[in-house]
Amino acid sequence: MDKAECWCNRLNQLMKKRNYTQKEFLKEYHKKYHGGTQANISRWLRVGNRIENGKTIGFPSYETMSNLADFFGVSVGYLTGETDYKSFDMEKVCDFLKSDEETVMAIIGITSGKSIPLGKYNADAYESVLHYILTADSxxxxxxxxxxxxxxxxxxxxxxxxxxxxxxxxxxxxxxxxxxxxxxxxxxxxxxxxxxxxxxxxxxxxxxxxxxxxxxxxxxxxxxxxxxxxxxxxxxxxxxxxxxxxxxxxxxxxxxxxxxxxxxx
Incomplete structure (x- = not known):
């Protein structure tokens, strides 16, 4: 039940972050994976809920779970609450740097140029500045x-x-x-x-x-x-x-x- 609750919360949050309605999400999902119906989406967003016959809505197939994770750029483990890291690669990076995901994302934002107004064309310069700051003796x-x-x-x-x-x-x-x-x-x-x-x-x-x-x-x-x-x-x-x-x-x-x-x- 804890995994089901986490699944529903995180799947809803990911949809809201992209401003998807169920109809818009279904259109994009179907275009990429050639499957899914309105009824499917309703069930995916209500995993763990009880329905009229007293049964509990179960998780979709692992293939569908994998597709949903891939669609939002996260891991299945993140959706089910087995990890708070959105991807396995991010988990490895955070473990290596002994830092949290928010800090790592901030570093990536600087070195990629995404979080700096002048954009990615100056990413190399930003990366150098950050490197010199972090390695400065002071x-x-x-x-x-x-x-x-x-x-x-x-x-x-x-x-x-x-x-x-x-x-x-x-x-x-x-x-x-x-x-x-x-x-x-x-x-x-x-x-x-x-x-x-x-x-x-x-x-x-x-x-x-x-x-x-x-x-x-x-x-x-x-x-x-x-x-x-x-x-x-x-x-x-x-x-x-x-x-x-x-x-x-x-x-x-x-x-x-x-x-x-x-x-x-």
Missing amino acids: FRDFVEEIQNYAEYIYRQKYSINNVNEVARNMKKDLFDLAVQCREYGCWSANGYGEVDDFKENNIEPTEELIEAINLLNDALHKDYEEESSIEQSIKLCEYKLQKIYFEIIKELSKEENLPNMIKRS
Whole structure:
């Protein structure tokens, strides 16, 4: 049933990607393979569904499955969910490069010229540029610094809030009182006698309250230090990335590299 569900989803997605109606798809399929009817297509798109007699619609013959896979340029295994790679060749390439299909397709798009506005006539130049970028001595440093930058951005967005941790582990009334009394104190003021914030506000400075205030202040201090540290680290990463970026450009611009990166029509 899982394979049937995957088959239906992926076959429908492939048809939608090409903007096929069932009628248009049947016309193209029949032209290429000299077979198929409207009823066939309806069944192919409803594999695994129950019909009126209580039976389940089964998969088409392997020949038909192979034809459908060939028609859309994918593998039968992709249609049935045995692999997420659309073709066996793509699976081998991804395994060799230790990368995913989306990344490999992006590389192919650049080196073929398909994803660049000026088209395939300059594909050789694009391939050379990509080659020099990936093999530049500074490129490894660039990737490493991007990883550091992403980590700091993530920590900034999902930072640990120490104040919230204190609040969760403390009675609400006590926490609220600690917030109110956070800057309270007792000291002698010349000419004014003794100042006691707790006494003036009719609050008893119990050991429990004093401990709660200390915990709150420590948490606030940690949050501030963490926030400041992350902000500084992000700025430093941005500076390093810019510096490495220009180092890569210098490496790309070596005289021996220039002829291969010139666009030709």
